[in-house]
Amino acid sequence: MNKSETKVLVALERVGGFASAQEIHRILQRGSQSIGLTTVYRALQSLLNDKIVDLLRKDDGEAIYRLCGETHHHHLVCKSCGATVEIEGGAIEKWAKNIATQHGYTDIGHMAEIFGLCSKCST
Amino acid sequence: MNKSETKVLVALERVGGFASAQEIHRILQRGSQSIGLTTVYRALQSLLNDKIVDLLRKDDGEAIYRLCGETHHHHLVCKSCGATVEIEGGAIEKWAKNIATQHGYTDIGHMAEIFGLCSKCST
């Protein structure tokens, strides 16, 4: 674990959720922890290898990262205004694990989002 | 449904699985169905809107498309080779509906994907 990897981890802790490489870079630039964008990418690769961070993809394909081991949750998003509620996914975790092992898959992850119209927008 | 959308559909039928926009373009170029790359992207957007094709992401973030069946289902995808199993989502449908109404959301949809390593790739 070298210096820049540590900086990236600190940034990820600060955001407390997902962040793209570019966001992490911006955050570090703002503070006194200036670090090159290239190095951010390299640090993230390395942290991925060591399974210290998780990689997901936004809808547009951009990679977003988060610390592993943070509690995993899902989102309920309003299609119209974007209001978001965080959701615990107990039921889904089990469902995903069952289905996957049932088909011989291992090293399982999953993604789930619910969308709809929030009470304000559904008038 | 215009001419280029049809061509893209035909190409997708031919591959019988996933294909990226660029692959579809290459396939059509080879045959006598020449069509511009831009148009392939536009046709895919349109087919996505009409829910005639499905969009997934490869590990590297590239978008891949395929024809989607009539029934609403979810996917169990191998992170390494892309092997896909279609899944019925009974449990999830209920979960999504419960959570959403619980928070006052209406007109509900959802998305769920499970990924892992298939038995072949997990060796």
Place this chain on the structure above:
DNA sequence: TCACAGAATGAAAATGATTGTCATTTTCAG
């Protein structure tokens, strides 16, 4: 049939994330 508005097309340029290059700096064991 003709004229014309609007949609469709595609070549080329723009965009934006990610990766490669390479010269410079830091680290550290001997």
Place this chain on the structure above:
DNA sequence: CTGAAAATGACAATCATTTTCATTCTGTGA
């Protein structure tokens, strides 16, 4: 201290995707 190896970051390159814009098609009403 000293040289080798690792780390760093500015910059250029790559690659999928989107935009732009000029051109071609298409259908409709006269």
